Amino acid sequence: MDLSEWSDITPIELDDGASSAMPLATIAYPPEYLEATAYLRAVMAANEMSERALSLTKEVIAMNPAHYTVWIYRAKILFALDKDLNEELSWLNDVSLKYLKNYQIWHHRQVLLSSKAHFPTFPPKEADFLMEMFAQDSKNYHVWTYRHWLVRHFKLWDQPRELEDVEALLKADVRNNSAWNHRYMLRFGPRDPAPDAGMVNAGDMSTAPTDKGRLPLVDEDMIDGELKFTQEAILRAPENRSPWWYARGVLRAAGRGLGEWEGFAGSFVSEGAVKSSHAIEWLADVFAENGGAVNAVQMLTLLKEKYDPIRKNYWDYRIRKLDQVAL
Amino acid sequence: MPLIGRRRVRFPNPNPVSQSQKPKKKMTRPGIPAIFTQPPAIIDPLITETTDLHNATRDKCLPFLKGTHSSQADLNQHGVPALKRDLHVGYLYDSLEDYPSGFVAMDASRPWMVYWGLAGLAMLGEDTSQFRERVIATLRPMQNPSGGFGGGHGQTSHIAGSYAAVLSLAMVGGEGLALVDRHAMWQWLSRVKQPDGGFRVGEGGEEDVRYVKQRGWLDFDFLTFRRGAYCAMTIISLLDLPLTLADGQARDAGLETLTSGLPQYLSRCQTFEGGISGSPGSEAHGAYAFCALACLAIMGPPEEVFTRHMDIPMLVSWLSARQSAPEGGLSGRTNKLVDGCYSHWVGGCWPLLESSLDGKPGSTEPPASSLFSREGLTRYILACCQGNDGGLRDKPGKHVDSYHTCYVLAGLSATQTHHYRTDSSAVSDGFSSAFSWKSSPSHAEDNVFSKGDRLTPLHPLYLIPHKDAERMRLWSQDHPLV
Numbered sequence: 001m002d003l004s005e006w007s008d009i010t011p012i013e014l015d016d017g018a019s020s021a022m023p024l025a026t027i028a029y030p031p032e033y034l035e036a037t038a039y040l041r042a043v044m045a046a047n048e049m050s051e052r053a054l055s056l057t058k059e060v061i062a063m064n065p066a067h068y069t070v071w072i073y074r075a076k077i078l079f080a081l082d083k084d085l086n087e088e089l090s091w092l093n094d095v096s097l098k099y100l101k102n103y104q105i106w107h108h109r110q111v112l113l114s115s116k117a118h119f120p121t122f123p124p125k126e127a128d129f130l131m132e133m134f135a136q137d138s139k140n141y142h143v144w145t146y147r148h149w150l151v152r153h154f155k156l157w158d159q160p161r162e163l164e165d166v167e168a169l170l171k172a173d174v175r176n177n178s179a180w181n182h183r184y185m186l187r188f189g190p191r192d193p194a195p196d197a198g199m200v201n202a203g204d205m206s207t208a209p210t211d212k213g214r215l216p217l218v219d220e221d222m223i224d225g226e227l228k229f230t231q232e233a234i235l236r237a238p239e240n241r242s243p244w245w246y247a248r249g250v251l252r253a254a255g256r257g258l259g260e261w262e263g264f265a266g267s268f269v270s271e272g273a274v275k276s277s278h279a280i281e282w283l284a285d286v287f288a289e290n291g292g293a294v295n296a297v298q299m300l301t302l303l304k305e306k307y308d309p310i311r312k313n314y315w316d317y318r319i320r321k322l323d324q325v326a327l
Numbered sequence: 328m329p330l331i332g333r334r335r336v337r338f339p340n341p342n343p344v345s346q347s348q349k350p351k352k353k354m355t356r357p358g359i360p361a362i363f364t365q366p367p368a369i370i371d372p373l374i375t376e377t378t379d380l381h382n383a384t385r386d387k388c389l390p391f392l393k394g395t396h397s398s399q400a401d402l403n404q405h406g407v408p409a410l411k412r413d414l415h416v417g418y419l420y421d422s423l424e425d426y427p428s429g430f431v432a433m434d435a436s437r438p439w440m441v442y443w444g445l446a447g448l449a450m451l452g453e454d455t456s457q458f459r460e461r462v463i464a465t466l467r468p469m470q471n472p473s474g475g476f477g478g479g480h481g482q483t484s485h486i487a488g489s490y491a492a493v494l495s496l497a498m499v500g501g502e503g504l505a506l507v508d509r510h511a512m513w514q515w516l517s518r519v520k521q522p523d524g525g526f527r528v529g530e531g532g533e534e535d536v537r538y539v540k541q542r543g544w545l546d547f548d549f550l551t552f553r554r555g556a557y558c559a560m561t562i563i564s565l566l567d568l569p570l571t572l573a574d575g576q577a578r579d580a581g582l583e584t585l586t587s588g589l590p591q592y593l594s595r596c597q598t599f600e601g602g603i604s605g606s607p608g609s610e611a612h613g614a615y616a617f618c619a620l621a622c623l624a625i626m627g628p629p630e631e632v633f634t635r636h637m638d639i640p641m642l643v644s645w646l647s648a649r650q651s652a653p654e655g656g657l658s659g660r661t662n663k664l665v666d667g668c669y670s671h672w673v674g675g676c677w678p679l680l681e682s683s684l685d686g687k688p689g690s691t692e693p694p695a696s697s698l699f700s701r702e703g704l705t706r707y708i709l710a711c712c713q714g715n716d717g718g719l720r721d722k723p724g725k726h727v728d729s730y731h732t733c734y735v736l737a738g739l740s741a742t743q744t745h746h747y748r749t750d751s752s753a754v755s756d757g758f759s760s761a762f763s764w765k766s767s768p769s770h771a772e773d774n775v776f777s778k779g780d781r782l783t784p785l786h787p788l789y790l791i792p793h794k795d796a797e798r799m800r801l802w803s804q805d806h807p808l809v
Binding site for chain 1: 362367368369370371373375376377378422423424425426427428430431432433434435436437440441444458460461462463464465466467468477478479480481482483485523524529591592594595596597598599600601604605606607608609610611612634635636637638639643644647648650651652655660661662663697698699700703
């Protein structure tokens with residue numbers, strides 16, 4: 001730090017508890033970190049909104065990007081000084097690629113993009129950068145959560161780019177469950193003004209939990225398109241849980257039962273050549289739905305004994321529930 | 328993070344030629360069922376990044392699961408290694424001492440370091456009250472006059488740091504119970520309560536500062552901890568804070584209490600997969616499943632609150648699918664890898680759900696069977712997660728750290744314990760269900776750990792010993808806010 005520009009500030013030294021009893025989990029901070037954070041505490045206490053404070057935040061971030069407080073302060077200064085946020089974003093891009101697991105960065109990005117004054121519309125470069133991030137880690141939870149927020153904030157449900165990116169990622173790895181989740185949200189997630197939810201109707205106290213996800217208006221062509229897309233994905237890798245559960249979500253949204261896929265699921269379950277445990281589970285649910293408890297138990301027994309035995313207790317529980325119904 | 332998965336791993340044919348035809352140097356130790364030594368029955372031929380990573384992980388785990396890894400000794404009759412109790416105790420004591428300058432990244436996580444260390448030691452039977460003065464000295468400078476604790480001195484108050492601080496104080500007791508400025512904490516929580524029913528994790532920044540990741544102390548794949556609601560309800564119920572909202576945007580928006588809209592908010596976090604996400608619309612994730620269920624179970628009896636707000640069959644199905652063979656351990660999301668920390672985040676959901684499915688409390692009889700494979704999880708933890716020199720880890724090939732040590736031990740404890748609720752509670756208000764939990768050692772048939780490996784159970788909602796949770800709550804009741 002160049003101390004000459006800080007002569008008017010009295011730094012607030014770190015109190016890590018060492019003045020009383022021996023504190024726990026102490027860190028032998030590097031001197032430059034101690035110095036920078038001492039000035040940070042002082043300018044934060046004074047709520048100083050200045051260029052020098054802004055560059056101080058950058059210094060602290062460079063030493064410790066997990067310091068959440070400094071990010072909050074930095075965002076405040078950026079807005080107070082009306083800085084060029086696009087410049088901030090391009091700096092953030094580099095930091096993000098350097099610290100792939102860091103969350104503060106994504107929160108900061110969301111804070112910036114949420115400013116309607118600076119970003120009245122969706123900056124299209126965002127999608128390119130997110131794909132760059134997904135090239136590093138295609139299931140990064142922070143990045144997907146951020147992307148979800150972008151969709152809600154800028155109302156991007158029907159922007160072709162969203163679905164294109166999802167499909168590109170699923171083409172590269174059909175087992176990318178994060179991409180399947182994003183697809184569901186684009187197709188079936190609640191839209192404004194409904195509160196955000198994993199499924200429509202959720203949290204509405206007049207709706208039973210079993211009716212979560214049920215659309216009030218159903219576009220059957222869209223549903224059929226989704227089911228076709230999902231079947232193609234399943235054919236590529238039948239033992240992939242993601243599309244099987246996506247399909248359940250689709251049928252649930254449409255209020256259609258699992259029965260219409262009985263034949264499709266059955267094609268993966270023939271004597272001696274079972275290709276998907278998820279297909280067996282599907283059949284079990286179809287049979288149970290139609291009152292065929294005996295057949296359902298037969299399917300669940302296959303799972304328990306051969307195709308998914310680590311979940312034996314769960315399959316037994318399902319069998320017990322069917323027995324209760326039968327009684 | 329180094330990419331571990333590029334090597335294509337081929338697994339033995341599911342129907343291998345007999346041992347007499349092709350002798351192997353290292354044979355699976357006796358007592359280990361084939362399910363934990365063989366690949367699953369169905370493997371798709373299509374290779375993608377997901378399968379590469381899965382196969383590499385499986386490849387790393389198998390020698391440990393088979394009991395043939397060179398570092399393993401002293402396997403019991405089930406082929407399971409003993410808990411390295413003394414080494415873990417030593418590791419956790421060390422974890423509470425000084426760190427070199429390279430650990431500057433944990434500067435905002437010191438309350439967590441304290442909590443993980445103390446909770447781990449408590450499970451291992453150590454007396455945590457010995458740290459009373461030191462815990463107080465550590466946390467005092469982190470408390471802000473306007474309420475809550477930051478991750479360190481001069482840091483903005485954070486709901487996760489406040490959670491870790493409150494639990495740590497509960498575990499040391501005495502003067503520690505009086506450290507929290509409960510009135511300021513109540514006011515601060517009222518300010519971070521959101522009109523949508525959820526909680527932000529702190530004040531400051533612009534709109535929608537809802538979640539800030541509280542990260543661990545090393546820059547590798549740490550679990551995020553973003554669920555403000557669970558942290559808030561833990562703090563509120565342990566400190567007996569008023570439920571009425573003080574000033575803040577939630578009250579301005581017409582909400583009346585700190586719990587207003589909260590169950591509905593959690594209901595919106597359930598996804599089409601059945602699991603629960605960190606915020607509405609995101610992907611179902613094991614960590615948030617625990618936080619959401621524990622939060623609901625603090626607010627009311629599980630058989631009522633879960634049934635009212637969650638689609639239970641879907642939830643149970645998703646939760647059950649988190650366990651896979653041969654690893655036996657738990658993953659946090661569909662098509663993601665097993666990780667020791669989910670032994671708690673996912674494993675810790677089971678006692679809550681099992682209790683819900685068992686219905687109203689009263690019976691102290693263990694349920695007919697648990698819904699997951701305790702054996703599988705126990706094997707994964709004891710065979711794959713123990714570091715050579717103490718401490719526990721995500722999976723073989725990863726470093727140990729105190730975060731994983733705490734939550735892997737908590738998962739092991741969950742496999743060893745029968746948690747149930749009784750008709751009597753330490754408290755009589757809306758939180759009576761939360762304080763009615765008791766536990767007894769599980770004697771399930773599939774226990775594969777050795778007698779000496781039993782851990783002290785933690786309260787299944789608060790993740791500290793039962794007596795410590797009750798002590799803090801009763802102390803707070805005796806010291807009402809005026």
